[in-house]
Every structure is written in C-alpha cells, then in structure tokens.
Amino acid sequence: MARIDLEHIRHSYLPNPRADADYALKEVHQSLEDGGAYALLGPSGCGKTTLLNIISGLLRPSEGCLLFDGEDVSDRSTQERNIAQVFQFPVIYDTMTVYDNLAFPLRNRGLPEGEVDRKVREIIGIIGLADRAKRKARGLTADQKQKISLGRGLVRSDVNAILFDEPLTVIDPHMKWVLRSQLKQLHKRFGYTMVYVTHDQTEALTFADRVVVMYDGEIVQIGTPDELFERPKHTFVGYFIGSPGMNVVPVSVQGRTAHFGGQAITLPGAPEGSMTGPVELGIRPEYVRLGREGMPVTISKVEDIGRRKIVRASLEGKEIAVIVGEDGEIPAEPHVAFDPAGINIYADSRRVELGG
Amino acid sequence: MQKTWNNKAWFLVLPVLLLVAFSAIIPLMTVVNYSVQDTFGRNEFFWAGTAWFEEVLASDRFWDSMGRNLAFSAIILAIEIPLGIFIALNMPRSGWGVPVCLVLMALPLLIPWNVVGTIWQVFGRIDIGLLGRGLWELGIDYNYVNDPFAAWVTVIIMDVWHWTSLVVLLCYAGLVSIPDAYYQAAKIDGASRWAVFRYIQLPKMNRVLLIAVLLRFMDSFMIYTEPFVVTGGGPGNTTTFLSIDLVKLAIGEFNLGEAAAMSIIYFLIILALSWVFYTVMTNYGAER
Numbered sequence: 001m002a003r004i005d006l007e008h009i010r011h012s013y014l015p016n017p018r019a020d021a022d023y024a025l026k027e028v029h030q031s032l033e034d035g036g037a038y039a040l041l042g043p044s045g046c047g048k049t050t051l052l053n054i055i056s057g058l059l060r061p062s063e064g065c066l067l068f069d070g071e072d073v074s075d076r077s078t079q080e081r082n083i084a085q086v087f088q089f090p091v092i093y094d095t096m097t098v099y100d101n102l103a104f105p106l107r108n109r110g111l112p113e114g115e116v117d118r119k120v121r122e123i124i125g126i127i128g129l130a131d132r133a134k135r136k137a138r139g140l141t142a143d144q145k146q147k148i149s150l151g152r153g154l155v156r157s158d159v160n161a162i163l164f165d166e167p168l169t170v171i172d173p174h175m176k177w178v179l180r181s182q183l184k185q186l187h188k189r190f191g192y193t194m195v196y197v198t199h200d201q202t203e204a205l206t207f208a209d210r211v212v213v214m215y216d217g218e219i220v221q222i223g224t225p226d227e228l229f230e231r232p233k234h235t236f237v238g239y240f241i242g243s244p245g246m247n248v249v250p251v252s253v254q255g256r257t258a259h260f261g262g263q264a265i266t267l268p269g270a271p272e273g274s275m276t277g278p279v280e281l282g283i284r285p286e287y288v289r290l291g292r293e294g295m296p297v298t299i300s301k302v303e304d305i306g307r308r309k310i311v312r313a314s315l316e317g318k319e320i321a322v323i324v325g326e327d328g329e330i331p332a333e334p335h336v337a338f339d340p341a342g343i344n345i346y347a348d349s350r351r352v353e354l355g356g
Numbered sequence: 357m358q359k360t361w362n363n364k365a366w367f368l369v370l371p372v373l374l375l376v377a378f379s380a381i382i383p384l385m386t387v388v389n390y391s392v393q394d395t396f397g398r399n400e401f402f403w404a405g406t407a408w409f410e411e412v413l414a415s416d417r418f419w420d421s422m423g424r425n426l427a428f429s430a431i432i433l434a435i436e437i438p439l440g441i442f443i444a445l446n447m448p449r450s451g452w453g454v455p456v457c458l459v460l461m462a463l464p465l466l467i468p469w470n471v472v473g474t475i476w477q478v479f480g481r482i483d484i485g486l487l488g489r490g491l492w493e494l495g496i497d498y499n500y501v502n503d504p505f506a507a508w509v510t511v512i513i514m515d516v517w518h519w520t521s522l523v524v525l526l527c528y529a530g531l532v533s534i535p536d537a538y539y540q541a542a543k544i545d546g547a548s549r550w551a552v553f554r555y556i557q558l559p560k561m562n563r564v565l566l567i568a569v570l571l572r573f574m575d576s577f578m579i580y581t582e583p584f585v586v587t588g589g590g591p592g593n594t595t596t597f598l599s600i601d602l603v604k605l606a607i608g609e610f611n612l613g614e615a616a617a618m619s620i621i622y623f624l625i626i627l628a629l630s631w632v633f634y635t636v637m638t639n640y641g642a643e644r
Contacts, residue, residue: 058540078543091541093555104555108546152545 002068002160002193004032004055009064011050017062025050025061026217032161034069035191037184039208041198043240047217048197052163055195057081068160084153085163089170090145094138098129101137102151109156119155126186127151143175154186161193168203180207201241213237229284230342235349238282244310246344247288247320251281253345261316263295268340269354277348285310285321287342290330294337302330384623390616408617418618420593421601428597429576432515436572437565439516440523445557447528458528461521469518473585476514480586500587504594511583511595515576523568530561563637570633577626598622 011025020026025047032038040048053059054066057078065074073081093101102123106116124130127147132140137148146167153162164183168176184207187194198204204211205225213221213228213236220234221227232238238246251258251265258265258281265281290311297313297320311322315336322336345352391408393401412418447457464472480500482488491498500507534556542552580599583589589596589604596604602622606615 056540056544058543078540079546083544085540085544087537087541089535089537091535091537093559095555095559104547104551105545108548108551149541152541 003034003070004161004193004195005067005070006030006032006051006055007065007067009051009054009061009066011047011054011059011061011063023062023217025054028064028219030212030219030222032193032195035193037187037194037196037207037209039196039198039204039211040214041201041204041211041240042214043199046214048199048214049165051214052085052165052195052197055161056083056085056163082156082159083161083163084156084159085165086146086149086153086167088166090142090149092137092140092145092148094136096137097134098137098140098148099124099133101148102155105152105156119157123151123155126154127182143171143179146171146179150183154190159192161195164194164196164198166198167196168198176203183207201243205241213240215240231344231351232282233351235280235282235346238284238344242284242286244285244321246282246284248280248282248346249315249318249320251279251345253279258345260318263316265338265343266340267343267345267354271345271347271352272355273352275345275347275352280346280349282344282346283338283342285323287339288320288322289337289339290322290324290328290334291337292331292333292335294335297334297336299330299334387616387619390612391620394613404613408613409621411614412617412621417593417601418621421596421598424595425577425579425597428512428515428579429573431512432519432576433569433572435512435516436520436523437569440520440568441527441561441565443520443524444527444531445553447524449532458525461524461528464518464521465525467518469581470585472514472518473582476510476517476582477586480510502591504591507587507591507595510586514582514586515579518582519572519575522571526564526568527561530564531557534560566633566637570637573633574626574630577629 006028009025009028010023012023014022017023028051040051042048050059054061057073057076057080061074065072067073068081093104096104099120102120103116106119111119121130124133127150129144129147129151132144137145140148150167153159168179171179180203183194183196186192196204196207198207205228209224210222211225211228212219213234215234215236221232221237223231223233228237228241232241232246235246235248238248249260251260253259253267253271253275256267256270258267260281290313295315297315299311299313300319301312303310303312307326309324309326309328311324311330313320313322313334313336320336324330343354345354392404392406394404394407395401443461448454467475479485480488480498482492482499488498488500497503498506500510538556539552542556547555578599579597580603583595583597584600584603587595589600593601602615602618605611605618
C-alpha cells in the first residue's frame with residue numbers, strides 16, 4: 001500500500017510538444033491517499049488511461065515525477081514499482097490452469113512454492129473460482145477471466161496499488177454489479193490503494209470514495225460523489241455527471257441578483273472576488289421547480305422514465321431540463337423557479353464561491 | 357404444393373464434375389490402369405495384378421528415396437521452424453521497418469522454383485559461383501557435384517533460403533494479433549523474456565505454426581524442381597528424393613507399370629498424412 005504523489009506531471013505523445021494542445025495530459029499535480037478508492041472519470045480521450053499508464057510505469061511522463069510514499073519512482077520499471085493492473089479485456093495465460101495463472105506473478109518473483117500455494121488458495125477462494133482451480137483458463141467465461149486478471153493482482157500482498165482500466169467493459173450488466181460490489185468489499189477488507197478508470201458515471205460513483213473528473217487532459221475536480229453532484233467546480237462536471245446533466249445558462253450578475261434575458265434570479269449569496277470571462281448560472285434539473293409561479297417557459301417535450309419525468313422546456317429561448325416526480329402535474333401555463341440551494345455561478349466555466 | 361427442393365438441381369454440378377473428371381479423375385485412373393497391367397508399347401496390355409505394387413514395396417530403391425526424403429523434411433523443418441520464429445520475434449512491429457521487412461521476406465517466395473534452383477546452381481559452382489569459388493579460395497573443400505555432403509548442404513540451405521520466409525510471415529501474423537495488454541500484464545506480473553515467449557507468444561502462434569509445419573512438410577515431401585536443377589539427384593543417388601526417383605523411373609527408364617504403382621503409393625501416403633494433419637488441426641480447434 002502506498003500514497004501516490006503526482007508532481008507536476010505532463011505528458012505528450014509527440015516528440016517535441018510546444019503548444020498546450022500537444023499535451024495529452026496537461027499539468028497534473030495531485031496526491032492519492034494511501035488506501036483510497038479513486039475513480040478517474042471522463043470522456044474518451046481525456047487522458048485518464050494516459051494517467052493510469054504513467055502511474056503503472058507503462059508510460060514515462062514527458063515532464064514531472066511520480067512518488068510512492070515519498071520515494072521517486074519515475075525511473076523505475078513497471079515490475080519494480082510493484083503495482084497490479086487489470087485491463088479492459090481480460091488478460092489470462094491461455095495454456096495455464098486457473099491455479100497457475102494466479103501463481104504466475106508469485107513464481108516470477110521467486111517465492112517458495114509453499115508460500116505460493118498458501119496465497120493462491122486464499123485468493124482463489126475470494127474470487128470464487130476454487131472449484132475450477134485445475135481447469136485450463138481458456139475455457140472460462142469473460143467475467144471469470146476478468147476475475148483471474150484481478151486475482152493476479154490480489155495475490156501479491158505487497159502491491160503498492162491496484163489499477164483498473166475500464167475493467168467491466170466486456171462484462172454483462174448483471175455481473176457488473178456483482179463484481180463491483182466484490183471489489184468494494186475487497187477494498188474494505190485489504191485496504192488497497194485502488195485507482196479505477198471509467199467513462200461510466202454510475203460505475204465511478206458507486207465504486208469510489210473520491211472521484212477524479214478529467215476533461216481535456218486536466219483534472220477538473222476531485223471530490224466525493226456528493227460534492228460532484230451538489231457543487232460541480234466546472235461546468236463540464238455539471239454536464240458530465242447526472243442524467244440529464246446540469247442546466248447552464250448565460251447570465252450577468254449584479255450583487256445578489258443574476259439577470260437572464262428579462263428575468264431576475266435571486267442568488268443565495270453575492271459572488272466573492274472578481275469574475276473574468278463569460279458568466280454562467282448552473283442548476284441541476286432536480287432543483288428546478290415546475291409550477292404556476294416564477295419564470296414563464298414553453299414545454300417542448302416530456303420524457304417519462306418511470307419513477308420520474310424529464311421535462312424539456314425553453315426558458316428565454318434557452319433549452320433547460322426539469323425533473324418532476326412520477327405524479328407531478330404539468331400546468332397549462334408552465335412557470336419554473338430555481339431552488340437557491342442548487343444554484344452555482346461559473347465564471348469562465350469555473351465555479352465562483354457565493355458569500356452568505 | 358410447390359416443392360422447395362428439386363433433384364434436377366444436381367445437373368447444375370455437372371459442368372464442374374466434367375472439368376474435375378478431365379483434370380484429375382481420368383488421369384488418375386490412367387495411372388491406376390498402368391499400375392495393374394504390363395505394357396510393351398503398341399497399346400498392348402497384360403494383366404499384372406498387384407505385382408508392381410509388391411515390387412515397389414520390396415525394392416530397396418523406393419525405401420532409400422523415402423528415407424532420404426523423410427530425412428530432408430525433418431532437417432528443413434528443424435531449421436526453418438525455429439529460425440522462422442526467431443526472425444518473426446525480432447521483426448519490427450511499427451515504423452518504416454515493417455514494410456521493408458515484409459517485402460524482403462516475401463521476395464524469395466515470389467521467385468519461380470526452377471529459377472531458385474538455377475540461382476543456387478550458379479551460386480554454388482566452384483568455377484564461377486560466388487559461394488563455390490569463395491569457399492574454394494578460403495581453402496574449404498566444397499563441391500556439390502561430387503561430394504554428397506556438400507550436395508545435401510546446398511539443397512538444404514537453398515530450401516531454407518527459399519521457404520523460411522513463409523514460416524516468418526505466418527508467425528509474424530500470429531504475433532501482431534496479440535494485444536498490447538498481454539505484454540503489459542506480463543511486465544506487471546514480472547515475467548521474464550522466456551516466460552513471455554512460452555506463455556503468451558507461443559500459445560498465440562500455435563495455430564499458425566501448425567499450418568506452417570503442415571505446409572512445409574507437404575512441400576518438402578513432394579520437392580522436385582530445386583534439387584533436380586541443382587544436383588539432378590546426384591552425386592549418385594544421394595539427393596534423389598521420391599519425386600525425382602519417380603520421374604527417373606517413369607521417363608528415364610520408361611518403366612510405366614512400376615512408376616504407376618509407386619505414384620499411387622506416394623499419393624496414398626500424402627493423402628494419409630494430409631488427413632492426419634487435418635484431424636489434428638480441427639481437433640485442436642475444437643478443444644478451445
């Protein structure tokens with residue numbers, strides 16, 4: 001187990017990067033706590049796999065260095081870093097039995113056979129493949145193979161961290177839930193430092209204690225699922241997390257009032273500090289109240305998704321989404337009101353603190 | 357009610373059947389015809405029964421050719437398969453080296469067989485050939501015309517030069533289909549270079565290797581053109597393989613009955629071996 005410090009890490013796949021756009025990973029300066037369960041969440045191409053491969057040592061960052069428990073490991077090979085990684089597609093050694101697959105990393109490290117046997121027996125029980133120990137690994141199903149990949153990481157009791165690169169992509173939806181909860185249990189039981197890359201917000205929010213949201217090569221926010229939902233630090237986080245995402249409308253702010261077209265919206269507090277760049281107001285559909293009072297809207301579409309309805313409406317010519325309950329009525333002359341608790345103000349896409 | 361099938365459809369196969377009959381079945385039956393009869397020209401035939409077959413199977417000459425041919429196949433397989441794997445493992449996976457290597461590897465395969473024979477026949481000559489003359493200048497006694505050992509070495513090196521590329525290309529195709537994640541996982545598991553080969557690369561090459569062994573064995577078991585051009589089966593009979601022996605018997609000695617019997621035995625051996633390989637390959641697939 002180790003604490004991982006990423007110190008001013010930048011990475012480019014080009015030999016001579018100049019402009020910021022040449023970097024697949026722009027400045028990342030962050031610590032991952034010992035024993036934490038982190039999810040790296042972001043759309044395809046945002047740099048999350050790059051960051052993961054830098055931690056595992058499969059990639060050498062163009063700039064910056066990497067510390068494990070305060071020790072610089074930037075120049076160490078993957079093997080010396082002593083980490084485990086589970087890949088998107090299950091990687092197993094076809095010709096070996098399930099038992100030998102799990103024993104492989106230990107035997108490579110020259111452990112005595114007795115020790116190997118003890119560890120393998122323990123882990124094979126945890127991943128639930130004890131009855132298949134002597135079978136060839138190639139006949140197994142995708143989720144069993146992925147369990148073997150995971151098991152090969154778990155057998156090494158001294159791993160600094162276990163990294164997951166979208167490990168549940170090829171698994172059936174039902175098995176995803178099972179495997180994910182098993183991962184959580186393993187984390188609780190052994191306290192591994194785990195880093196989990198995914199583009200699926202449900203996976204990220206259910207697996208991790210802290211979610212690292214990445215966008216365009218940068219970390220835009222690290223927080224608990226709750227923080228990401230209530231107080232997105234970047235309009236991208238608001239848009240990416242939640243279904244549907246946060247409503248973002250352009251406003252001009254004067255004191256405690258935001259003006260949007262002909263409407264005035266009262267804010268919970270006045271923005272602190274100066275604001276540069278375009279100013280926007282973000283509010284999640286869950287905090288927009290549909291009723292007979294407030295700002296007039298025209299409704300274009302109502303999507304019934306079972307327990308609740310998503311109302312697509314136009315407010316001052318801008319599309320917004322509103323969530324109403326299963327039995328929520330939709331008035332003939334609809335108006336919306338913004339719940340002050342859910343209002344966030346953004347300047348140049350970044351969140352501005354509102355004073356009391 | 358309209359039938360959805362009609363036996364008249366079989367007539368549609370007739371043209372192909374006729375074609376195959378003329379190209380394969382009728383010539384084969386002619387050979388069968390010769391193998392059970394004795395002929396002295398003028399289209400006179402006398403029934404001979406299995407006499408020719410008994411003669412072929414009892415002759416030392418046939419078994420000597422067979423032995424030489426099996427030894428030849430074994431030697432070239434023992435060289436070409438490991439060498440092909442070794443070269444394929446060391447070929448670049450990306451960049452400008454890939455097309456260069458692939459073209460270089462494909463070149464020997466594109467040369468007509470008798471041209472390959474001619475190239476080596478000239479290359480090895482001790483009067484004007486670069487190899488033969490060069491070795492002679494170095495004081496090495498190399499003369500494929502009268503030294504059986506030199507003749508064997510020449511024929512084997514020629515085959516290795518000509519056909520190792522095929523093994524290389526097949527293995528390379530198997531290797532590039534391995535996803536990067538396997539190598540990354542192996543690094544993380546601390547696998548040695550040998551373990552990566554043994555547990556990742558070799559299993560993934562298994563199928564193509566089987567095809568390579570099959571193709572190379574069959575081809576070398578039927579080899580004719582190249583040794584015929586280089587050594588003509590000599591010195592003596594030391595490089596007379598089955599095909600060369602068969603041609604000598606049929607055309608050189610005009611011993612049509614015995615040659616026909618030998619053809620059929622040869623054909624049955626090839627057929628049996630093909631069946632064995634086919635069974636092994638399909639069973640290997642079903643095991644997955």
